[in-house]
Amino acid sequence: MKQKLSLQNIVGMGFMVFAMFLGAGNLIFPPMVGQLAGQDMWYAAVGFLLTGVGLPLLGIVAIARVGGGFNEISGEMPRPLIIALGSCIYLIIGPLYAVPRTALVSFEVGITPFLAEPGKLSQLLFSLIFFAISWYLSIRPGKLLESVGELITPALIALLVILGLSPIFSPLGVPGQAMGTYTEAPVIKGFLEGYMTMDALAALMFGIVIITNLKSHGIEDKSSLFHYSFITGIIAAVGLALVYLSLFYLGATSREVVPDPDNGGQILTIYAETLFGTTGIALLAAVVTLACLTTAIGCITAASEYFDEMFKRVSYRTIVTIISIICIFFANMELNEIIDLFIPVLLILYPISITLIFLGLIRDWLPRPVLTYRATLAVIFTFSIIDVLRIKDYAVLQPVLQPLRVIPGYEVHMVWFLPSLVVLFMTILLGLFFRPASNCQTP
Template identity: 35%
Template sequence: MTLTGRQRLLMTFTFFSMFFGASNLIFPPFVGAQAGSASVGALAGFIVSAVGLPILGVLAVSSAGGFDRLSARVSPRFASLLGLAIILTIGPCFAIPRTATTSFEMMVVPHLPDGMPKWAAQLAYSAVFFAVAFLLAQHPERISGVLGRYMGPLLLVMIAVVFGACLVHGVDTAAAPSGDYADGQVARGFLDGYQTIDLPAALYFGIVIASNIRSRGVDDERQIGRETFYAGLGTGVLLIAVYAALGYVGVVSGSITPVDAAHDTGATVLTNLTASLSGTAGTAFLGVVFLIACLNVCTGLICTCGTYFHERFRTDGGRGVSYRGWQSLITVFGFVVSNAGLSAIIKVSVPVLSALYPIAIVLVLLSLVHRVFSSRFPRVYLWTVVCVGVVSFADCADKLAAVFGLTVPVLPGLLELLPLHDQQLGWLLPACVGLIVGVADSRLRR
């Protein structure tokens, strides 16, 4: 059995809703505002990493039968540790709390009455926000009925309204490239595409999409993998269209109000635009857009993390904490962190995420060539991950030390010896070394 065209569209909207959060909403306009007249090349680089890598991740995971099976090609223990690290980082320790705080800053803060304590307003807002997300995430296998049928299309319509307003306004003269985009726009856009954090999320979002596909009568695992990939491919098309539109929004905003790359953010770019075009009503409309985007992602992440922990830690007899128990724990933890210590958690989580990203990239790329190359030299998985992991976690240790005002002796100097380290690509050379060693090791063992 296969899904109908309408059901595939529903899965695509669901996948898109789970991907498209605050970071996806603010980075493309920021790229467009800084790149200005060179925004086409900058957005092309951004789309390659922000859309291409996640969709390749969906393809790799679908063909491997799940990310756990893919990472187990290194070793089963490694698969468990890496999976847990990714889930904690993209879930309760970072992304889930951030959805509440970001939407609060955009939805509520601009309209707070004078004299009202911000902490009290945030506490009340996040309580309602997480309560709604908890209710929407009650049944992961039926999440497409909410996100795919209503929330995703509504978000797309609202983004189209903002884009339409920019088309009507037009651009007399696009601003000259500035800030990080003064030169090397394509490369800079590629690196900023990392900031969406969609690749690690793509590695596990498939478990929720797969459960929704099963609920519609598809029980063949190969067909489930194909349908998951179709949904991922459709999501990629939507993301490219939306990123292009938001990039143009940034160009228009930058032509109205010049952007200060040192202090402004993508949220500032959008706020400047809506305030100048529609005043207070525009700012309120933008706040609703952020609310829907963040609520969608929070719901998807709660479903993903709850399903992961429920399946990972139950016994062979099916005993263990129920999905509802994990869902409750994750929701409460996200609520507490979003109000009590998000800034500290983010400072720690970002270096950890930057260490996990290169490992995820090499695993995905090796999986894509598994049939023609990696299966013939299976040791490339271990050696490539080891070489990349050493450099990535050394860089993580250096950044974590800086967070706490410390310095690890010798380590910064050693990392700077790596080619492209300043461009956050210092792991490329170790990956090549691991690839060569893995091929040699495989041939010797054979």
């Protein structure tokens, strides 16, 4: 018999997942895409939504299908490699990169405008308060539905509604002509911008948080876990799509007030200040801070649960505390320093994560999953390394890398896509023609 969750808890869970995905980057990218795409913003939006909303939703579905977390979705790989890869993903999306960035962006957008002389001391004090709150709400992972889904997220949504509807009812301009690469291929450019939100990595992390919260509310059997994970994923995806669409339009109508912005955050700040004055800056500060806080809580919780399962002798609370302290350290670096430090790692991990999501969805239909997983991921890892070497521009490697420029996607960080697709189909064909003699899967 299928176990049931109340409608209130279903909605609360959907709000919780929506809030965990909605970080500062998700608020900053769409306005810039909208301004550059101009009249072609809806074409760019289609591409952006495919990767900025579609991939996270598929990630949640894939994790729900296997009924666990990262270790389950990557089970066809060698055990040491699963541990190494999982640790890297959870560290990058957790204490080393994504979570410290939430505090940095919250400070720069939400606090700095109200300080006469912001400095290192004020940044340290803010990060201490920010991660103290995150720590307190993360040490009770089964209660995130109550703390995030039913308490913080409604306030965030109310603020987003005000910010999102304001350009519709009080536009500050009209969309202009598309600029740059948006003039030729707005859908593809939007696709790549959504790809860079890094939410596919987050989906692999948040799956275990969703499962944990469902189990804490009495949902135990696999079919019910999948059912409710899928519903909450849909709620979160719809919420993200609505936020993105409103921010695309905000950006597209912002050229008259922000003619040459450095980034989407600047568009949001000036737009909010123009419409609402000082109140607008306070509104934006509240939106960004709440969005970053919920994302930090989700990432800390997911990383802590992963390492808690790995290190049985260390308590969950201790792991949360250690991760929070590491976050404070990195949150007091410069934002550009963190980005420069970890962008090569992200260029390797993100294609692997996308592929794991896709393989998790089709795993039951693969004739020889071990062969397909290992061969496809090996090719992706190789070409991702090539992509990192390309951006580093080592002169000694140019003769080797030059022939690879003919591969589609070489210049836009997708050189891995076509080779991995070829290997995927080759391993499927090999599996169909050379099935193993027994029921056990062998490479």
